[in-house]
Amino acid sequence: MKNLLVIGAGDAGWRVIREIRNHPELGCQIIGLIDDDPKKLNTEVMGVRVSGGRERIIEIGKKEKVDEIIIAIPSADGKTVREIINRCKETGASFKIVPGILEILAGDVQLHQIREVNPEDLLGRETVTINIDEIANLLKGKRVLITGAAGSIGSELSKYVAKFSPERLILADHNENDLYLLYLSLKESAQTIPIIADIRDARRLEAIFKTSLPEIIFHSAALKHVPLMEENPIEAIKTNIFGTQSLIELGERFSAERFIFISTDKSSAPISVMGASKRVAESLFQLYTPSKQRFSVVRFGNILGSSGSVIPIFKSQIKRRVALTITDVKASRYFMTSSEAVSLILQAASLEAPSGRMYLLDMGEPVNITDLAKNLLVLSSKEDIGIEYIGLRAGEKLKEEDIREGTKPTAYPKIFYKDQNPVKNPKKLIRKLHILKSIIEREDEERAREFLFEIVKFVDDFVDDFEEGS
Template sequence: MTYKKRFAFLAVLDSAIVLTSIYVSMIILNIDLTVVKSQALLVTALTLLLSHHMLGFRSRLYHKAWEYASINELRAIYIVVTISIVVTGIIQFVIFHEIAVRALAITWMLHLLLVGSSRFVWRMFRDSIMKRTKQKRTLIVGAGRAGTMVVRNILKSNDIELFPVGYVDDDPKKYDLDFLGIPVLGNVRNLPSIVEKYKIEQIVIAIPSLSKMELKKIVTECSKTAARTQIIPKIEEIMLGKLSLNSFRDVQENDLLGREPVELDINNLSEKLQGKTILVTGAGGSIGSEICRQISLFKPKKLVLVGHGENSIYQINAELTSLYERDINIVPVIADIQDRERIFEIMEEHIPQVVYHAAAHKHVPLMEFNPKEAIKNNIIGTKIVSEAAGVYGADTFVLISTDKAVNPANVMGATKRCAELIIQELDQQYKTKYVAVRFGNVLGSRGSVVPLFKQQIQNGGPITVTHPEMTRYFMTIPEASKLVIQAGALAQGGEIFVLDMGKPVKIRDLAENLIKLSGYTTEEIGIVYSGIRPGEKMYEELLNENEIFPDQLFPKIHIGKANLAGVKELYWLMDHFGDLGVREIKDRLLTIANMKENKKAAVQAVAN
């Protein structure tokens, strides 16, 4: 409603209230109208109307948003009505030399009651009916302190479009109790039936101290419903003032890992990184950029951002410069890792002490069609960067590899295994400590399944899954980057570091959970099985039987030993791949990458 319409409506309403108040007071006092009394009544009515509207306009009574009416608005009504009655009484005395005290007293009470009621009825209507129809019926998981605080904030706030229907809690002592007038409806196991029975549209998980395993169990039950699921921030974020209790966030794919994130040895890392010159290739990529963010926390002297993509390097440089310009010398460098002269020039200029090599082609199906490009970037590019690091005396070189490098069945995995061979062989030639870090699938990274699934859900489906039984290991982007940095700190030379990522996850289960957590059903979005693509395996591995090393230098990080079988054959392929056809390149790559030190026949086969 516009202000003019609002003003006209309230002015007419108040005029009716004034006249009604006077008329009702006459009925209560049983006043018979004579000519004189009729004149007095007319003067009284006109005076009261004029004074009410003038005072109401002056005190901005018609400017107030009555849907948010409070004690201040009530005070304004009291002042306007009271002064209007006083002015009317004065005019009666001046004109008629008497004041109809009883009539004015009753008129004042009725005037005050009706004007106040008319304003607050709108607020009551908004709170009890209109507001509730716009709000989502919400179920709170957890009837503890955090849960009741969430409900209290929802009930008090006009900005949160939620309406709490009930709680679920696994404490049997709380069953059938009401907290802030909201009942506990059952436990987590009953959650799907409760959602259906009470037509729940949204679920808020209000247990900030949940472990990842406990959270996954609750999310699994939530995913059986069509309700949107959100979670409150961690208690530390609330206490530190970083986020409020009302800062609900969607349950993310990271919450589905079912394990606690791997922590870092902060003290050891500070010694390795603080005040040093660090170089990161692929610094604009998902992993490379996060490595840069994590490294920056340890205040290196110089951070060299190397990448082929101009826009991605610009973005990470702008982000880090805005945060650390006074503390770190951040140097953006546009370069192709296949350009040997340029890479050696960069190494000579900056003399990095630690090099993180994240630049690579990583898309499995694409590399099946482009094996020569995979060799040039993933193998030759790695050789150029790692040799330059050795020549210019880097202390540590960390290669980002993949679990697909274990018994590889595709070109991408094979080139990554060959890249591991390169640095393991160079580890014996230079003082630089060369190590590799194997990732599982990194949630949310470019080219990973999760962004693809989210896009397909936004487009209305269906989600495409290759095979219902296909499994993968998953880790988060921060975990991946922390593993890389931790590996560099633990490096002795020649190791392969692998994060303990728990149990592998079925791609189908991940897709179903993302659909349900997005507020849809699998029937609405749909899942289509497209078949295993060229080069894909049903199951991934982390270390093969010839790489397993019995000792662990750090909790949750497994260490594999070097396997140098196939180095000579690899160097031959690097020199001659340009003369070979696609099929022969793929065959030789896979043969070399799958060689074991005890398989002499395989070595001889490639040599021939």
């Protein structure tokens, strides 16, 4: 028999014990419970006694020859999870964790949800409170289009939206392999239509709108890798600005009820091409403010574990046993999990507000990248691997802006808002976008970069006007 120790004598712990008991074929037995609440000491959960707090993990783990430890505290913060894991490692047993409530999404704790501990668990983001009914009212029976559906945020959005019984879920992406895999995972739970499309192709987008008539649009397609976009500014502008503009125009023309643009904290006081292109894209929502439609922006920071982000890079370096590369010892970023971001995006989308409003998600406190790397090394039991500091690359900041500054609260603690200042002269902005388009058509990268940042200054009202020569 496999000996299991469960940490957490609350509801999640009870459900874990029940699931294990319901599957005797697994050959597992629960030999004990750990909980820090002194009131629970020597009490029983389904006949399993609470033996003490976390300080007894090592003792019990070795004495009872525990094979696996299950951490069943979905609400635990990062510090608590790290302390528990450090004790678990000393027992020699393997350890797993019950996911946070966002991953369960109002479901039950089931065996397939008990998983390996991820770096996200070490950060311990607070549980997000969302109104499931409001989100259901937004999505149920609606035709929903998600661009960038195969990406980190897009795929998570697609999975969540599918749970709310949309009439049709249109998944648009140009990555055929990942799109197909996403489609296979969702086709049983919703009427799902996978569409190969590039948002820079306005004619293709128009054909999609004509045939699918989306009522709700989540626009997450973007070119987002900061150093790469510094080397490819024209591609960033084509996708992030003009692709977005085409979608907004079609959303207005085909009477979409809601349009939610997924933006980034890098658009706040941008110094990178990626951030600047997203900032200009945000400003487009001041040009299109239909009274009967709600077009909004949702801005937030980095997603833990997304493609190209630090954690997959660190994991690859650990696997190859090479030093983990970090720009600077003081470098920090705001992080949230994809499930947390998507829950808040959906909640923000459900809010009644004027068109053009910008929502900003509470990212919590910035995370020092060196600390994140060290935690990952501990989790991987590879503390002997070193860390190398390589310096900031073009377009990178030492730390991101706190996007909550100057915002107002909503009914939801982790969602803030601000109404963007109207563009002083919309006609001038449109003319400047025409000029930018002519610049990129002749592949003038340097002028495109310069003019992009001039437009940012204009929309942020730092200058009244600037030279319009292309």
